Amino acid sequence: MIDVLSFAIHWLTYFTIYAILAITLVLEAGISGITNFGKVAFFGLGAYIGAVVNTYTLLALLGYDVNTYTPFTAQGVSVLSKIAASEPIIVIMIFFMSLAISFVITGLFGRLLIYPVIRVGAGFVGFTLLSVGEILRAIYMNTHFLGGTYGMFGIPQPFTWLRSPVLSALCYLAVTFSIFLSAYILVSRIHESPLGRVLRAIRDDDVAALFLGKDVPRIKSSVFFLTSGLSGVAGALYACYVGSVNPQMFVVLVTFNVWAMIIIGGSSSPMGAVLGAALLSLVDRLLQYATPVIGGVLFSADYLRPIFIGCIMIAILVKKPMGLLPEKPPKITAGFLRKALEEIGEVNEGGCDTCD
Amino acid sequence: MKEDAILVINEVSKYFEGLKALSKVTIEIPEKCIVGLIGPNGSGKTTLFNVITGFYPPDEGKILYKTLSGIFVDITGLNPHEVFKMGVIRTFQIPRLFPSLTVLENLLITPLNQRGESVVNSLRRSKWLREEEELVHRAVNLLKTFNRLNIASKYPSELSIGDIKLIETLRGLMTPARLYLLDEPLAGLDLHTARSLLRLIWKLNKNHGLTFLIVEHRVDLLMEIADFIYVLHNGSLLASGTPGEIINDPKVVRAYIGE
Amino acid sequence: MEIARALICSYVFSWIYILSSIPLTLSYRTTKVFNFAHPVFITYGAYVAIFLNEFLNKNTPLFIAALFSFTTGGLIGVLNYLLIIRPLHQRGASPNVHMIATMGAWFVYQYALYIICQVLMKLRGASFLSYPSVEYVDISYIQRAIGLNTPQYIVTSTTLGLVVILSLYVLLNKTMLGFAMRGIADNQILATLCGIPRDKLMALTWFLTGGITALSGILWVNFSGSTTPEIGLHVVVINFAAAFIGGLSSLLVTALASAALALTENIVFLFLSYHLGLQPTIRLAIVFGVVFTILVIRPPLGAGGGLPYRFRTRIGRKVAGP
Structure with a gap:
């Protein structure tokens, strides 16, 4: 029984973190048409920022010499786990601070990066962001203070001091869930608002939108600030949940996973992204539990997963491009239309064309 | 330049890979007027619209625009959205509605x-x-x-x-601007709708003092409301005048029928 | 000495990049699809050579490897066209959807390769996930016969590179097929109306693209001491950069850009590793720096979409009033 519970918490935590990525990708790609093939760059940057703040700042604040107690040496890691168990207030404070810092830095990074790129075609945007992801990995690998190839360990989970693993996992889930929920509300509000309308127009035809007075690069990059900032927060949450970061965690496969989520769910509906994230993260986690059981007779089962998901993704794009939940026109504007038509008294003549 | 102009296009030229799409075109759009711009296909009408609205900057020449305070500003080479924000709205010849x-x-x-x-x-x-x-x-x-x-x-x-x-066209008319550039608004419309559209344009012009520059192939309909007509031919200005003068200009007839 | 090594590196890499960048530009300008499955061709080309080498007991002639790689790459290209690109085109999907679908295909192939490697590893007991360099026996034989002492990869890359570039030049500029391909690149609808069979021509373009790109893979395994299934990703970043500098339309500029990027990459890296002790993984960042600079200063608007948006704005300079 306890096993099912811990699996559920484990899955939900993964799901909420991935859902943040998927929802922001819906806003970027599905609604505004930014082909972000470098989602992992922002996720990874956020994770590394989260890792640095939660280890170095913590150690420095408690008076340890950060040159000896580094988060990739045995002393550093053991000191960190001691701190995590004994200093609840400061650990939680630093944790929330790290989320805020990840948001701001990743968001700014995304905005500065995208602004010059956004005016060239979608293919170049995809390619540029994809290579940024790879370059950040190269930089992590080459930076001694980030642990190089092996990465950093001992990032404290902020609720370790609760002693009960289930309880601390639940508390952490509450945090990730509330951030996921606010991201969801944010994206669906933007989707329904006049801004969402402008973004969808830009996605359809950015040149026409520019001629209708919309400063396309500026609008796109301010949306990108928001979405990449939130991806950064997701990264920081992930780092603290897993407890370690290393360059191998942030490969292009992560980007691919998130794209698969939104395509399966319906690439321009926020609810679809949540559905896609739930489905894929469940398959992912189940496979992780099942792999040791199935075992790799000829090859490891891990490799089958991307093949399978890739095929589904292509099949959906070819056969059912709107995904499981297609985009609907915003309700509020449609409501105003109905009201206006009723006032004129045209609603019955228009028949079903005017209702939704 | 004339005081009552809202837009002054001063000796504007535009080349495409050596081809002269516009050569030293000078046009003044008087304020609160409906101005027609006609010419055979490929005479540079749409290129002129593109140059005014910042799709591409002209290779030579200047475009001046009178702001609300009556001061002329140089809008040559501004970005399309900046031109729009100054109160110049254009529509496209091939409609670009947003499909979703x-x-x-x-x-x-x-x-x-x-x-x-x-x-x-x-x-x-x-x-x-x-x-x-x-x-x-x-x-x-x-x-x-x-x-x-x-x-x-x-x-x-x-x-x-x-x-x-x-x-x-209506998308352009949704917001009050000072100068509308309409690229063949009547193409493909039935006569009844075309006349209602012209009536709307005429009303906006008379009641609200809005200025229109209209490219149109249905010259007969355009003549009904236009105050002034410019004729472009092979990228340069061929003739200008009131509709009556244009109809009787032998140069214009020759350009349309061919020599 | 270091400089000489870096120059030799740049030379060989130039050929590898040229052979993989030119098809990328060619496929884009003919089909208007931004193919994110491009790295697949490179990786599969390299691994076909590796598998051959393993099964021929390290007696692989270059021409056999080239033949097999070319066919494999070409078939993958045609398969992609038939299963993904054509159905999407018929449905009228947007360019972005094409792009996303090819990205999906990339991962399918990528992990299929991992599985193939693992299965063969179980069968042969050799590790394919990091394979040492492959030597081509026919080239070594010729070299011995005429007493040429240069490293083999210089000979291989020069020969193969020149042969491919010349044949491509002849194909595109001297044959009807080449005219048809250029016609369809300029105006798809008009070309179709003129009776050019669009479907066949597209399939052929993808075959050529896949085949030529795969040849860069067999150069890579000849040169590199360690080939992994990830090489495609490294090369493709440079391909995109070069194609981008070539405005996605000019094959000549693409080729020159590939060579220039190879040179920059190796020389700047030499400098950085000498002064800062950085690892080879940082090389990508160097290339990217170049591309990003171009992006800001002179973006190739028009090709591959783009906005008529200029950063240098001078909000309405005032002119003397009347």
Whole structure:
């Protein structure tokens, strides 16, 4: 029984973190048409920022010499786990601070990066962001203070001091869930608002939108600030949940996973992204539990997963491009239309064309 | 330059890989007038629109625009959205409606500085709901003028070609601007709709003092409302004058029929 | 000495990049699809050579490897066209959807390769996930016969590179097929109306693209001491950069850009590793720096989409009033 519970918490935590990525990708790609093939760059940057703040700042604040107690040496890691168990207030404070810092830095990074790129075609945007992801990995690998190839360990989970693993996992889930929920509300509000309308127009035809007075690069990059900032927060949450970061965690496969989520769910509906994230993260986690059981007779089962998901993704794009939940026109504007038509008294003549 | 001009195009040239699309075109658009721009296909009419609205900067020459305060500013080479913000709105010859937006939403795109278009305000519905309702009313009234209320929630792919063209023009008329550049607004419209559109343009011009520059191949209809006509031929200005003068100009007739 | 090594590196890499960048530009300008499955061709080309080498007991002639790689790459290209690109085109999907679908295909192939490697590893007991360099026996034989002492990869890359570039030049400029391909690149609808069979021509373009790109893979395994299934990703970043500098339309500029990027990459890296002790993984960042600079200063608007948006704005300079 306890096993099912811990699996559920484990899955939900993964799901909420991935859902943040998927929802922001819906806003970027599905609604505004930014082909972000470098989602992992922002996720990874956020994770590394989260890792640095939660280890170095913590150690420095408690008076340890950060040159000896580094988060990739045995002393550093053991000191960190001691701190995590004994200093609840400061650990939680630093944790929330790290989320805020990840948001701001990743968001700014995304905005500065995208602004010059956004005016060239979608293919170049995809390619540029994809290579940024790879370059950040190269930089992590080459930076001694980030642990190089092996990465950093001992990032404290902020609720370790609760002693009960289930309880601390639940508390952490509450945090990730509330951030996921606010991201969801944010994206669906933007989707329904006049801004969402402008973004969808830009996605359809950015040149026409520019001629209708919309400063396309500026609008796109301010949306990108928001979405990449939130991806950064997701990264920081992930780092603290897993407890370690290393360059191998942030490969292009992560980007691919998130794209698969939104395509399966319906690439321009926020609810679809949540559905896609739930489905894929469940398959992912189940496979992780099942792999040791199935075992790799000829090859490891891990490799089958991307093949399978890739095929589904292509099949959906070819056969059912709107995904499981297609985009609907915003309700509020449609409501105003109905009201206006009723006032004129045209609603019955228009028949079903005017209702939704 | 004339004092009553709103837009002065001064010796503007544009080349495409050695080909002269516009050569030293000088045109003045008087304020509060309906100005027609005609010419055979490939005479540079759309290129001129593209140069004015910043699709590409001209290779030579200047474009001056009179702001509300009566001062002329140089708008040569501004970005398209900046030109729009100065009150110059254009429509496209080949309509560019947004395919995944309904007709109503296509109309609602145009009004500038909508409150709900900033990231912060879009999150707070109370900030933009009232404005949105007003805009929906404006759009519905516009559609009602043309008896097109039944297409309000259709998608562009479900419309007839004439309706697409009409919506493209109405989208420009959704927001008050000072100068409208309409690229063949009457193409593909039936005579009845074409006349209602002309009547609307005429009303906007007379009641609100808006200026129009209209490229049109249906010259007969255009002559009914235009105050002044410019004729372009092979990228340079061939003739200009009132509709009566143009009709009787042998040069124009020759350009259209061919030599 | 270091400089000489870096120059030799740049030379060989130039050929590898040229052979993989030119097909990318060619496929884009003919089909208007931004193919994110491009790295697949490179990786599969390399691994076909590796598998051959393993099964021929390290007696692989270059021409056999080239033949097999070319066919494999070409078939993958045609398969992609038939299963993904053509159905999407018929449905009228947007360019972005094409792009996303090819990205999906990339991962399918990528992990299929991992599985193939693992299965063969179980069968042969050799590790394919990091394979030492492959020597081509026919080239070594010729070299011995005429007493040429240069490293083999210089000979291989020069021969193969020149042969491919010349044949491509002849194909595109001297044959009807080449005219048809250029016609369809300029105006798809008009070319179809003129009776050019679009479907066949597209399939052929993808075959050529896949085949030529795969040849860069067999150069890579000849040169590199360690080939992994990830090489495609490294090369493709440079391909995109070069194609981008070539404005996605000019094959000549693409080729020159590939060579220039190879030179920059190796020389700047030499400098950085000498002064800062950085690892080879940082090389990508160097290339990217170049591309990003171009992006800001002179973006190739028009090709591959783009906005008529200029950063240098001078909001309405005032002119003397009347």
